[in-house]
Amino acid sequence: TPEIFVHFNMPDHYTPEQTDSIVAKYEEFMNTRREAYGIRFVEGAYWHGGGRIRAHLQPDDRSWYTIAWHNLAKAAGRPIYNRLEGEAAFADFREHAPRFAGVEMSVDRSRRGSRQSAVTLFGDDTRRLITLAEEVERRLRLLPELTDVNSDMEEGEQELQISVNRERAQQYGLDGRVIASTLSYALRGMPLRAYRTDDREVDLRVRLREEDRQTLDQVLNMKVLTGAGSQVSVGSLVDVEVGRGLERIRRENGRTRVRVSAVSSEKDLKTLAELIQTTLADFTMPPGYQWSLSGEFEQLNEQENNFTSAMIMAGLFVFLLMGILFESFILPFSVIMAIPFSFLGVYWMLWITDTPFDMMAKIGTIVLIGVVVNNAIVLIDLINRLRAEGNERTDAILEAGSNRFRPILMTSITTSFCLTPMALSGGAMAGIEYASMGRAMIGGLLTATMLTLFVVPLFYSLFDDLRVSAARLVSLLRHTGARKHAEATVHSD
Numbered sequence: 001t002p003e004i005f006v007h008f009n010m011p012d013h014y015t016p017e018q019t020d021s022i023v024a025k026y027e028e029f030m031n032t033r034r035e036a037y038g039i040r041f042v043e044g045a046y047w048h049g050g051g052r053i054r055a056h057l058q059p060d061d062r063s064w065y066t067i068a069w070h071n072l073a074k075a076a077g078r079p080i081y082n083r084l085e086g087e088a089a090f091a092d093f094r095e096h097a098p099r100f101a102g103v104e105m106s107v108d109r110s111r112r113g114s115r116q117s118a119v120t121l122f123g124d125d126t127r128r129l130i131t132l133a134e135e136v137e138r139r140l141r142l143l144p145e146l147t148d149v150n151s152d153m154e155e156g157e158q159e160l161q162i163s164v165n166r167e168r169a170q171q172y173g174l175d176g177r178v179i180a181s182t183l184s185y186a187l188r189g190m191p192l193r194a195y196r197t198d199d200r201e202v203d204l205r206v207r208l209r210e211e212d213r214q215t216l217d218q219v220l221n222m223k224v225l226t227g228a229g230s231q232v233s234v235g236s237l238v239d240v241e242v243g244r245g246l247e248r249i250r251r252e253n254g255r256t257r258v259r260v261s262a263v264s265s266e267k268d269l270k271t272l273a274e275l276i277q278t279t280l281a282d283f284t285m286p287p288g289y290q291w292s293l294s295g296e297f298e299q300l301n302e303q304e305n306n307f308t309s310a311m312i313m314a315g316l317f318v319f320l321l322m323g324i325l326f327e328s329f330i331l332p333f334s335v336i337m338a339i340p341f342s343f344l345g346v347y348w349m350l351w352i353t354d355t356p357f358d359m360m361a362k363i364g365t366i367v368l369i370g371v372v373v374n375n376a377i378v379l380i381d382l383i384n385r386l387r388a389e390g391n392e393r394t395d396a397i398l399e400a401g402s403n404r405f406r407p408i409l410m411t412s413i414t415t416s417f418c419l420t421p422m423a424l425s426g427g428a429m430a431g432i433e434y435a436s437m438g439r440a441m442i443g444g445l446l447t448a449t450m451l452t453l454f455v456v457p458l459f460y461s462l463f464d465d466l467r468v469s470a471a472r473l474v475s476l477l478r479h480t481g482a483r484k485h486a487e488a489t490v491h492s493d
Contacts, residue, residue, distance in 0.1 A: 002057040004030075004037065004093060009050050009104040016048070023051040025098055030055050036092070038083045057089075090263070094147065106150045107263070117272060118261040118295035119280070124288060126249055126256050132289065133258040139279050145272065146262040152250070160216065162238050169237050173227035179237055182224050187213055216240070259294060268356045273297050307362045314369040315339065322377070326384065330467040334460040335376040341451045342372040342444035349443020355436045364437035365444065371415070372448035375408045376456045383460065393464065397457045405453060412449035416442045 006026065010019055023046045030042045030053060038058040045052055084092055090107055097105070119136055123129045133151045140149045162183070164176040184190075189207030196202075212218060220235030250257055264272050273293055285291060293300075315336065322332030346365055350357055379400055386396035422438030 002059065004053075004055040004057065004090065004107065006053040006055075006093075006097075007050070007106050008046075008052065011102045012049055014049070016046075019046045019048070019051055022046075022100055022103060023053065026053050029097055033092070033096075036084050037089050090147075106148050117264055117269070117276075117297060118259045118293075119276065119291055120252075120257055120259045120294040121285075121291045122252070122255045122257050122289065123286075124256060128286070129256055129258045129289070132285065132291075133260050135283065136260045136280065136291070139283065140260065140262055140276065143275055143279060145264050145275060147264075149260065149262045152259045152261065159242070161241050162219075163241075165237060165239055172224075172232050172237070174224065174232075174237065179224060179234065182222065183219070183234065186222055187219070261295065269296055269300055269358070273300060303359060303362070307366075310366050311369070314366055318369060318373055322373075325377070326380070328467065330463050330470070331380065331460065334456055334463050335373050335380060337459045338372050338376045338448050338452055338456055339369055341455055342368055342448035345443040345445070345447025346440045347443075348447070349439050350436070353439055355439050357440075358433070358436050360434055361436035361440040364440035368441050368444040368448075371441070371445060372452075375404075375412065375449060375452045378408065379404050379452060379456055380460060383457075393461065397460070401453050401457065408449060408452060412445055416445055419445075 008022070008026075010022065014022075023044045027042055027044050030037075030039060033039065037055065040056045040058055042053065042055045044054070093107060099105075119140070121129055121132055121136065123132070130151070137149050137151060140146050164179050166176070169175060169179065185206075186208045189205040192204040192206055194201040194203055207213075220233065220238075220240070222234045223231040224234060224237065226232055250259075276293065280291065283291070318339075319332050319336055322335050323329045326332060343365070346361070346368070349355075350361065355361065382400040382404055383393075383396045386399055387393060391399065419438045419442050422434050423442055424435070424438075
């Protein structure tokens with residue numbers, strides 16, 4: 001189910017009443033946009049220092065022809081569907097939603113398992129990673145294509161933070177583990193071996209009495225035994241401050257990570273990756289720290305490799321099948337040449353319609369390989385049959401082109417019309433965007449059809465000449481070898 005998820009960070013001094021009032025105002029704003037966004041219902045929640053609003057949207061259950069008609073009317077400047085769709089709804093919310101001093105708002109579309117584009121930073125020190133993540137956030141906010149730039153290192157409640165002063169600890173021959181263990185044993189206790197009686201076991205834990213660990217001064221006055229045998233107070237070895245703690249610390253492969261995510265208006269994921277890499281090109285990370293593109297970018301290289309492998313395999317299977325059909329491994333190349341020209345049509349169709357070359361477009365391109373060769377097969381098969389009947393090659397090409405022009409044209413046009421609903425429907429088919437697939441196939445099919453009657457006969461003639469030349473060369477080599485063998489036999493006699 002589509003939804004708009006809004007998260008708020010509020011100042012710590014806000015009372016529950018103030019926090020509730022702000023969340024309520026955002027709920028009121030959502031209700032004023034109920035028809036524009038197609039909202040089913042709105043739910044909100046708040047807590048100390050933050051809150052959230054979740055608006056559940058109506059699914060787009062329109063039929064494909066309704067969506068197609070709306071897209072055509074929208075392109076003509078007369079839309080018939082007034083509901084804001086996709087990015088338009090989020091842009092409207094960011095522009096018109098109320099703003100309050102000290103309240104940070106972020107709009108998140110990544111709920112319900114959808115993916116986000118992100119930059120992930122890895123390192124050992126959590127605080128240093130947060131500082132680096134803040135610089136990454138600042139740089140990414142400079143890109144107009146990115147909105148709602150956030151870090152997943154959420155801050156928690158106010159807490160008392162005690163950090164060991166390494167220099168002072170070293171003066172007494174102590175390290176942080178000894179001091180931390182002393183505090184842990186005193187406050188949380190240390191388990192002892194269970195006390196056993198005749199009929200049961202009793203778990204034992206030793207720690208300070210509750211009245212001896214109630215105030216900060218009591219904790220700081222605790223004594224730590226040094227290596228020299230003397231005692232020193234904890235307060236002289238640590239620094240104390242009050243600040244926000246981290247709600248959670250995330251690790252990946254044993255290293256702390258911070259992820260900076262963003263929502264993008266850029267449709268082409270590859271272009272977006274290049275923009276981010278350019279923005280962070282001069283961002284120098286300390287030794288032991290690194291950053292990498294994550295989220296949707298993690299699958300980009302894998303998709304590219306899978307697409308290339310699928311293209312190679314599809315072309316190879318077509319070539320082997322044509323070799324068996326034509327009983328030649330040279331003439332199938334004239335059929336294969338129709339495939340690159342169909343890619344030209346894919347590129348122009350996607351460019352004209354401002355459609356990204358996404359995964360569905362790639363699938364359509366792979367399917368296109370098996371479709372566009374059909375016209376070339378029909379044409380070349382008739383050429384071979386006419387030549388087998390005694391016609392000259394040029395006459396056979398002209399006759400085949402004349403006889404197959406209308407069937408090839410009709411086949412391509414009917415196929416393109418069948419793909420038109422897919423190309424115009426948008427994302428209403430099971431929630432998946434199939435339009436790019438239909439547009440890619442239509443563009444490639446129409447281009448391949450127009451060029452089949454010109455390009456395929458041209459390459460057929462070139463490869464046929466190559467085949468004849470290769471046959472003559474093989475015959476000449478065989479004749480030369482046989483003659484040398486005969487001469488050698490005569491000399492031996």
